[in-house]
Amino acid sequence: MEHQNGDNLPKGVALSWGLIKQSQRGPKRELSIQQIIDATIEIADKEGLSAVSMSRVASTLGFTAMSLYRYIPSKDDLLLLIQDAVCDISPLAEEADSDWREKMRQYVKASIEIIQKHPWFIDIPISGVPIMPNQLKMVDRGLRTTRELPLNDFEKMSIVLLLSGYARSCGLIMKDMDRAVQAGMKPSEFSGLAYSGALKELVTSDGFPDLYPVLMSGAYTEENQAANTVGDDFAFGLERILDGIEHYLESKK
Incomplete structure (x- = not known):
């Protein structure tokens, strides 16, 4: 079946949808x-x-860069394709006793895991709404969490954007933390725990009136974990987002 709309899409996107017929000219296709x-x-x-470069990828496969260009027109198109490829994940578990909050937790967790497994994913800038097949499956998966909720389509999309944005933010922090540790930084240095003594001398109640008591309590540098009533910061933040959605749903009744 011919799809005329493929002409309006970036080449990488059209390739992901199978809308570009590969040329049969030239040497026998071995890739x-x-x-x-x-x-x-x-x-x-x-x-x-x-x-990542076309020449590096080609060399890895035992071909020349020009060979790759017969399949994928540019590096930008290649980046679009790999970004979409890693979004091909398992669908949400269809559990009858799973409420919307749990489904949203699963969605955010799955989104964060993409960045954890492929840290480069977040280095590719967002250039518009998702239009590639696997990315749209992710949007579909996000919308599935709102299926039973009394929301209109605009509200559903806004909630998916909210959840996706939180997942991206968490993934970015986790990625930076992992890279810092891999580069030799100790976890206690990243959290500030290694510098808590120095900070307590430098941060005064006059100069930092609201930070000072938080720093002295040990909450800022994770110094006093025994008194931590929050637990995991990322999970805590997500629960507060879900609380907000629940409050919004209650307001619509």
């Missing part, structure tokens, strides 16, 4: 787009996005 995508993801996972 596939999937092979190129897999090789690129492997490089990006191990060395980061900066290590």
Whole structure:
């Protein structure tokens, strides 16, 4: 079946939907787009996005860069394809006793896991609404969490954006933390715990009236975990978002 709308899409997007027919001219085709995508993801996972180039990917596969261009027109198109590829994850568990809050937790967790498994994912800037197949499956998965809620389509999309934005923010912090530790920084340095003594001398109640008591309590640098009533910061933040959604639902009754 021919799809005329493919002409309006970026080449990488059209390729992801199978809208571009591969040319049969030239040498016998010994590569596939999937092979190129897999090789690129492997490089990006191990060395980061900066290590990805058409020549590097081609060399890994035993071909020249020009060979790759017969399959994928540019590096930008290749980046679109690998970004979409890692969004191909399992659907939400359809559990009868799973409420909307739990489904949203699952959605956020799955979104964060993409960034944890592929830290380079978040290094590719957002250039618009998702339009590639696996990314749209993620949107569909997010919308499924709102299926039973008394919301209109605009409200549902706003909630999915809220959850996705929180997942992206958490993923970014986790990625930076992991990179810092891999570079040799101790976890206590990242959390500020290693500097708590110095900070208590530098931060005064006059200069930092609201930070000072938080720092002295040990909450700022995770110094006094025995008194921590929050637990995991990311989980706590998500629960407060879900509380807000629940309050909004109650207000509509």
